[in-house]
Amino acid sequence: MKGRVGSAVRFGIAGTVGLALFLAISADAQTRRFERHFTVQGKPVVTVQNATGRIQVRAWDKQEVMIVGQRGSTNVETDTEQVGNRIEIATRVTSGSGNSDALRADYDISVPVESELQVRSDSGNVTVDSVHGEMSFDTVAADLALQDVEGYLVVKSIGGSTICTRCAGRFDGTSISGNFQLLQPTMDNVRVQTSSGNILFDGSFMNRGIYVLKNYSGTIEVRFSSSDSFDVRATSLYGNVINQAPVVPDRHNMPPPRIGLAKSLFGTMNDGRAKVELSSFNGTIKISKRE
């Protein structure tokens, strides 16, 4: 009997300590979580600078910018500022000590559909959903996922990859080792350059569109449908060009450039309304028919 009582007491103490610990951790997490609201008129410009952590931006139907943030520790602070329609969000390291988890900050940001974004992130993922407006992204290792966005999109990355799904407007992307995937785009001006990354363009070439894709190594693949109309110039200096498009010699009297020993393809499909330039140093260029 005595043993049973002692056991119950010990269990009770352990439970109390556990509960206290849970509450303390929870309270600590609460202090590191924050939410801020900014009312805007018209089209806001939202700037985010976050060295480490996830940034997720979604459009909503309110004329308000809402930031829900979670700091990894008290070693980082988030500064926010609103000046008219300009809203800035910046993560600041207050104490350099700590591992990368302690120095990270995650943000969920809701913005009006018509918004401009300027995002700078070093590591951690960045996702943007359904926002319309000019956007620029400056990343090192952070991967970028854009979905249903529209506008002039500028991506500068060092090693991070970019996936752009159902993007519209204009795209200008550069990277050293990052991959680029443009899936179902509605874009009439696309320029992508990566050194060792792969490039995939899987969508229709628009009339009067210009598509310039370049890398050093890796694969450049564009997929066409039979109704697409484009002039194509594909050159790989030391790699290969694999073509499934039924192109004919250029109908616009443009002479092919002198290309030495490079593997190349020059020609027109249908009326050649779009211009497609693909070039690689020693990578493979594929012009594939969409299944």
Next chain:
Amino acid sequence: MSPIQCAQFERMLEEQPGDPLSAAAAEHMKGCVDCRVLWSDIEAIHTAGMEWGSEEVEPPEYLWTSLRQQLESEGLIRERPAQRGWLATWFGAAPRWTLAGASVSLLLIAAMLAGYRMSDFRTSAALPVHLSISAGRPKLVAADLGKTLDGDFKRVFDSLPEGNPALASSLRENLGIVDNLIAVCEESVRQQPDDPMARDYLYGAYEQKAVLLAAATDRSALEGQ
């Protein structure tokens, strides 16, 4: 029209930057592969300079300063205060610090080109910058510039924040990729010195290295605050 020699051709390029070629120079270029390649390179660098000038590259100021001091101490460069340089002509103004990175890149490219084809020049090599590089030591210039740049990379990498290993790791990894690209492109240019496409890729690889240095410097300064 009297025929001109390579040295005169180079001098004309140096003294009349941006001007169209004279009939005599054009005639000489037709029959001289070296001068034709030189002219082609200068045009390519000119084009690259125009593009970079519009991008407002912001490299570290100390990089340009240290590079300049090193070149001056070795007697490899000298100022031409009275003459408006090619760089200034291209960018429409006196060289600014914000263009220093592009200038460094141009110097590197020029030095590399010098290393490939000008090692036997007897006279001053004409380079498209407001500094002139003395002849006879172009390979040394390329090697020294390479060392300077590598030293700057080391300094910048050493000052990256310790709390973000992914950042440092990515930058180092990409530096390796770019260095490898440069090596491959250099080999390509050596094998096909007349191929403009091979040279374009080499210029591009150097540009990537400059971009990487600027990004790394930016991160180290920003996060070191």
